[in-house]
Amino acid sequence: EVKLLESGGGLVQPGGSLRLSCAASGFTFADFYMTWIRQSPGKAPEWLSFIRNKANSYTTEYNPSVKGRFTISRDDTQNVLYLQMNTLRAEDTAIYYCAKHGSHWYYFDYWGQGVMVTVSS
Amino acid sequence: DIVMTQSPSSLAVSGGETVTINCKSSQSLLYSGNQKNYLAWNQQKPGQSPKLLIYWASTRQSGVPDRFIGSGSGTDFTLTISSVQAEDLAIYYCQQYYDTPLTFGSGTKLEIK
Numbered sequence: 001e002v003k004l005l006e007s008g009g010g011l012v013q014p015g016g017s018l019r020l021s022c023a024a025s026g027f028t029f030a031d032f033y034m035t036w037i038r039q040s041p042g043k044a045p046e047w048l049s050f051i052r053n054k055a056n057s058y059t060t061e062y063n064p065s066v067k068g069r070f071t072i073s074r075d076d077t078q079n080v081l082y083l084q085m086n087t088l089r090a091e092d093t094a095i096y097y098c099a100k101h102g103s104h105w106y107y108f109d110y111w112g113q114g115v116m117v118t119v120s121s
Numbered sequence: 122d123i124v125m126t127q128s129p130s131s132l133a134v135s136g137g138e139t140v141t142i143n144c145k146s147s148q149s150l151l152y153s154g155n156q157k158n159y160l161a162w163n164q165q166k167p168g169q170s171p172k173l174l175i176y177w178a179s180t181r182q183s184g185v186p187d188r189f190i191g192s193g194s195g196t197d198f199t200l201t202i203s204s205v206q207a208e209d210l211a212i213y214y215c216q217q218y219y220d221t222p223l224t225f226g227s228g229t230k231l232e233i234k
Contacts, residue, residue, distance in 0.1 A: 109176075
């Protein structure tokens with residue numbers, strides 16, 4: 001059974017930083033592209049970033065809305081996906097999900113349960 | 122960016138009825154190289170994370186009931202739910218994966234009378 005468990009969320013002040021983690025199990029993590037998505041209350045999901053697998057050189061893509069502030073990375077030895085978030089703003093407040101891609105395509109066949117990030121003073 | 126427009130934004134139906142949800146993209150999602158439409162449908166039940174229902178516009182994800190049917194091509198797509206059940210109460214989002222940034226529609230909230 002595929003499981004994705006996010007952690008690292010919480011309350012942070014504007015301008016602060018946070019690193020989210022996503023522990024994966026139930027599939028061969030190293031083979032798959034992985035993504036971060038967020039969802040503000042009552043809004044549609046917003047894709048943030050994905051990272052390809054080793055076979056595709058761990059290349060990354062970002063939504064322009066977070067490019068330069070957020071960094072995605074992965075540790076295939078520990079089956080963990082990360083999202084480093086810097087210079088956080090109030091509008092970054094949301095539930096953050098990690099998701100597994102369907103093979104090397106860009107749809108998401110499994111989502112985690114999400115972790116809340118609140119940016120407020 | 123590819124803009125995804127869904128309609129209606131909400132609807133209420135009685136159990137057993139058939140529901141149609143529409144999704145229109147601002148540019149074609151049909152890739153000529155493989156004749157596939159890069160369109161997925163996701164279901165988000167109250168208090169849960171989204172779940173993949175359909176990809177390639179019409180391929181059901183494993184375990185998804187066959188009352189969920191995806192159709193359409195190019196810029197116009199439809200999710201049809203036949204014989205709606207109480208458990209289908211959810212928000213349904215279309216998502217394009219033709220190009221980055223990957224984008225979602227604004228959602229269609231399905232309520233059961």
